[in-house]
Amino acid sequence: MxxxxxxxxxxxxxxxxxxxxxxxxxxxxxxxxxxxxxxxxxxxxxxxxxxxxxxxxxxxxxxxxxxxxxxxxxxxxxxxxxxxxxxxxxxxxxxxxxxxxxxxxxxxxxxxxxxxxxxxSAYYLARHSIEIIRVSQYQFNQMKSKPKNQIKSVKSITLAIKNRSDIRLTKLGCKHADAIADGICLARDLGNLPPNICTPSYLGKTAQKLAKKYRNLETKVLNENAIKKLGMHSFLSVTAGSIEPAKLIIMKYKGTTKQKPIVLVGKGVTFDTGGISLKPSHKMDEMKFDMCGAASVIGTIAAIAKLKLPININVIVPACENRPGGNATLPGDVVKSMSGQTIEILNTDAEGRLILCDALTYAKRFRPKNIIDVATLTGACVVALGHHRCAIMSNDDGLAKAIFDAGEAIYDRGWRMPLGKEYDEQLKSNFADFGNIGDGAGGSVTAACFLGRFTSGMKWAHLDIAGTAWLEGQKKGSTGRPVPMLTEFILREAGLAK
Structure with a gap:
């Protein structure tokens, strides 16, 4: 276009x-x-x-x-x-x-x-305009035997401006929005693909293809043997019941030599049955969307790479399935995480935090400026915030505000929720350092508190996108959120949002 x-x-x-x-x-x-x-x-x-x-x-x-x-x-x-x-x-x-x-x-x-x-500003009007126009033309029909192109694509868009001084900012906004729209559409495609196609291996291959496409992007995909050598037993406990091998995907975009990287971690459970703590059958098909955190961080780094931003971004995706099986993890099992902390797995359907905790520990080796994890983590978040805003939880006020402000600017909004010892205490266990669930109250907060135990010494934020990652009903499908929020945050960190 x-x-x-x-x-x-x-x-x-x-x-x-x-x-x-x-x-x-x-x-x-x-x-x-x-x-x-x-x-x-x-x-x-x-x-x-x-x-x-x-x-x-x-x-x-x-x-x-x-x-x-x-x-x-x-x-x-x-x-x-x-x-x-x-x-x-x-x-x-x-x-x-x-x-x-x-x-x-x-x-x-x-x-x-x-x-x-x-x-x-003219810049943000252009951003909103081109994002909406591009995303309005998105359609997912790859799986249909006779796909119908229901959208007559517009080939060119002209934006009216008030003054000549708006030309540069409008063109910059169009450029940024076009790359972000690419990232949104990539994230939506990954989310919408069926789980028999979008497996952990498929996510890894997608990341590798992006590395071939963009010169400043490199990708490494670790197999289960390498994951085991790292001591990621919490991560591996989730995939134990599946014959589909888990993957740890590491993507690095290097736009400058002078800065510590921002690390994005995305939950990549390509299908979540709940494991032994089996989910009810109603709407279980939507658990293919449980990798939308992974899809969003992959879409974000693709947008950053296309724009060639002068900033360093690393992406970590722990990708796996959560299934029942002969080797599946049992409620009551205790596993040792990469950090050395032990976890009593009281509910195998609280699996996202079990893969993210090892990924967060792994992220420390990059000595990041800050780290943001993105996950369809809890149904409690949907109850609390509905489908309009994601939850923002952070151990750093400045980081939380920066993410919130980025979301407000581009209308991919979040809302900060609390962390605190009174919530963290719910994770106490008689048989391990702590359990993977609390007592049920404040579930989205206790899940974040669990992750917070693996982020000491880091500026960290957690985005729970369970209510915003996909739509239900007749419009069922992935939204691509929070690619706009994340990319806007990174543009601001690079000093390029106007």
Whole structure:
């Protein structure tokens, strides 16, 4: 897809389709006022006749009058003028693109970028715009015998800008968003693939292919013998019941020689039956999404590598299945982690923390600037925060705030939750250093406390994405989150977000 900018008036645009908006109470957007003026009150008449509406989410495609050069005008409702912010902008553009994607339209000019979106900069308007446009064209039909291309892909996008000074920032925003959209789509593909295809070995091969694609990226995939030599017995306890071999995937992007790396750790359970603590059958198919943490960190490092950012990023993915079997770990088993700490496994369905703890210990060898683990870790997080925000937990206030702010800026949002001794005490065990679950209350927090026992001396944050990694129902599928949040955080760490 090609991207460009324009300072032309909406009435003079010769695009296949222009996107303009109207607010509730019949208030016109900047571009709508221009068209209405040139076309002798054309839009005012449509509003008066109730042919178009300014209510948020409404959308109409109309043939323009002779005075307008564009082939089509797409008018989207922007809601209340005083409430128009990033959420409303994104929702309006999503509605517009859903309409456009059903038609054969080669090029589109978006004039919604002329609106005042709570003071959002030209850079971030471009980021939001291109991400939404690219992701709106995503479709997963690789597994169908007769795939149907239901989206008529737009070939070029033009973003309207107010001033010449906005050109550089808009182009930079487009460049960043395009790479991030690639990362989102990669993460979604990995999440959506069935578990008989997206195995730990498949994840490893995907990481190796990325290393061949990007010069500054290298990948190493360790097998079970190498994992055992490292002393990762907690990790291996999860995969004991599966015939599918576990893999430890290490990816390194080197954009500079002067900085300690940021380490991203992603939970890579490619299918989670719960093990001996077997899950109920209802919605068990969705446990193929239990590797979305891994998918998101792989998608993030792919975006960083494409952008060639001047920063060092390492990714660690412990990848395995969690199945019952003759050799499966039993509730009550005690294992020794790579850190030397012993764990009583009280519930084999609390497996994500068992693979992440060894990966976090392994990460210490890189002497990271900070470390962020990403995991579909607990159902308790879904109860607490629903499907809109992921949970952020951290032992460092500055790191937690930086991640939170990054999510707010790009609307891939999180919410900080507490850590504390009163939660950590729930992990006490009579038979090992600690257990892998608490008493049931505050489950997402006690899970994070468990991980925190392996992060001493490191600035660490944990993202529980159990409620945001995939959608259910008719729109079932991976979301690719939190690739935007993670990439925005890294762009800010590199001093490149504007």
């Amino acid at each position: 090609k991207y460009s900018t324009t300072m032309s008036l909406a009435s003079k645009s010769s695009s296949s389709c222009i996107i303009i908006g109207i607010y509730e109470s019949k208030k016109l957007s900047v571009a709508s006022e221009n068209i209405n003026s040139v076309a002798s009150g054309f839009l005012t008449k449509l509003i008066t006749n109730n042919d178009i509406s300014g209510s948020l989410g409404s959308c109409s495609v109309i043939q323009p009058p002779n005075e307008i050069k564009a082939k089509r005008i797409l008018i989207v409702g922007l809601g209340k003028y005083k409430d128009f912010g990033i959420r409303e902008y994104r929702q309006s553009l999503k509605v517009a693109m859903n309409k456009i994607n059903k038609r054969k339209i080669d090029n589109v000019t978006n004039f919604l970028t002329l609106e005042d979106v709570n003071g959002t």
